Amino acid sequence: MSSVIEIKDLSFSYNDTKPVLQIPHLAFTKSETVFLFGASGSGKTTLLEILAGVITGQKGEVEMLGQKTQHMSLTARDQFRSKHIGYIFQQFNLIPYLSVRENILLPFTFSGKKLNQALYDRVIGELGLTVYVDQLATELSVGQQQRVAAARALVIEPDIILADEPTSALDYDHRENFLKILFSLVKSQGSTLIFVSHDRSIQNLFDRHLNLSDINVVRN
Numbered sequence: 001m002s003s004v005i006e007i008k009d010l011s012f013s014y015n016d017t018k019p020v021l022q023i024p025h026l027a028f029t030k031s032e033t034v035f036l037f038g039a040s041g042s043g044k045t046t047l048l049e050i051l052a053g054v055i056t057g058q059k060g061e062v063e064m065l066g067q068k069t070q071h072m073s074l075t076a077r078d079q080f081r082s083k084h085i086g087y088i089f090q091q092f093n094l095i096p097y098l099s100v101r102e103n104i105l106l107p108f109t110f111s112g113k114k115l116n117q118a119l120y121d122r123v124i125g126e127l128g129l130t131v132y133v134d135q136l137a138t139e140l141s142v143g144q145q146q147r148v149a150a151a152r153a154l155v156i157e158p159d160i161i162l163a164d165e166p167t168s169a170l171d172y173d174h175r176e177n178f179l180k181i182l183f184s185l186v187k188s189q190g191s192t193l194i195f196v197s198h199d200r201s202i203q204n205l206f207d208r209h210l211n212l213s214d215i216n217v218v219r220n
Contacts, residue, residue: 002029002030003027003028003029003063004028004029004030004064004065004159004160004192005026005027005028005051005062005063005064005065005160005192005194006025006026006027006028006061006062006063007023007025007026007027007060007061007062007063008024008025008060008061008063009023009024009025009059009060009061010022010023010026010050010057010059010060010061010062011057011058011059011060012043012046012050012055012057012058013058018218019218020041020043020046020218021043021046021047021050021057021216021218022216022217022218023047023060023215023216023217024217026215028192028194029192030190030192031186031187031190031191031192032192032193032207032208033183033186033192033193033195033205033206033207033208034192034193034194034195034206034207034208034209034210035195035197035202035203035205035206035208035209035210036194036195036196036197036209036210036212037196037197037198037200037203037209037210037211037212038211038212038213038214038216039213042212042213042216043212043216043218044164044196044212045090045164045196047212048087048162048164048194048196050062051064051085051160051162051194052081052085052087052162053069053072053077053078053080053081053085054077054081056069056070056077057070064080064084064085064160065084065159065160067080078110079110079111082107082108082109082110082111082156083110083111083112083113083156084158084159084160085158085159085160085161085162086152086153086154086156086158086160086161086162086191087153087161087162087164088149088150088152088153088161088162088163088164088166089149089164090164090165090168090196092145092146092148092149093149094137094138094145094148094149095137096136096137096138097136098136098137099133099134099135099136099137100129100132100133100134100135100136100137100140100148101133101134103137103148103152104120104124104129104133104148104151104152104155105120105152105155106152107152107155107156108156111156113156113157115155116155116157119154119155119157120155122181123151123154123155123181123185124151126177126180126181127147127150127151127174127177127178127181128144128147128174128177129144129147129148129151132144132148142169143169143170143171143174145169146166146167146168146169146170147170147174147178149166150163150166150178150182154181154182154185157185157189158189158191159191159192160191160192160193160194161182161186161191161192161193161194161195162194163182163193163194163195163196163197164196165196165197165198166178166195166197167179167197167199167202168197168198179202179205183205193206
């Protein structure tokens with residue numbers, strides 16, 4: 001099966017210091033679900049930021065859905081992410097002066113996609129957010145904000161979902177609800193899922209689990 005994400009000879013460093021991430025080769029296929037773990041500092045968040053186009057490596061190639069994203073402008077990478085990638089940031093990245101609804105729908109401002117209202121209603125319902133949609137994001141608890149960040153990633157029907165510790169602030173029931181709808185949507189939409197977590201108890205839910213400490217040659 002052809003890859004929807006392929007990394008070749010990737011190297012990334014902060015401020016021209018020693019590289020923190022060096023990956024000779026890594027690929028992900030369509031509809032694949034991958035559990036990514038590794039020691040603190042192994043580069044998990046950095047890798048997701050590169051895949052999302054938030055930052056770019058100094059060397060190597062990153063090909064997403066057939067496009068070499070490292071050669072795109074920042075604006076083009078933002079548009080590509082809004083259209084194709086559902087990114088659940090570790091720090092949520094919610095806009096504090098926008099309502100929950102406005103935060104969830106923000107990617108549609110840039111993507112040009114049309115909202116699937118039935119999907120939106122389903123996602124906010126199953127994540128327990130229906131009664132909060134008119135509140136400011138800052139008025140919610142940390143766990144509720146994490147669910148808003150998850151909803152924002154899921155409602156755009158993305159080709160690729162990048163999830164950085166998406167259940168870290170959720171209690172057991174909300175974690176189970178989130179995982180249920182996440183895997184349901186991945187299956188129905190054919191999305192590729194890369195899920196970063198320290199919670200190894202859920203890794204067997206995924207098609208593949210990878211230890212980035214083994215893949216990142218800087219760590220070796």
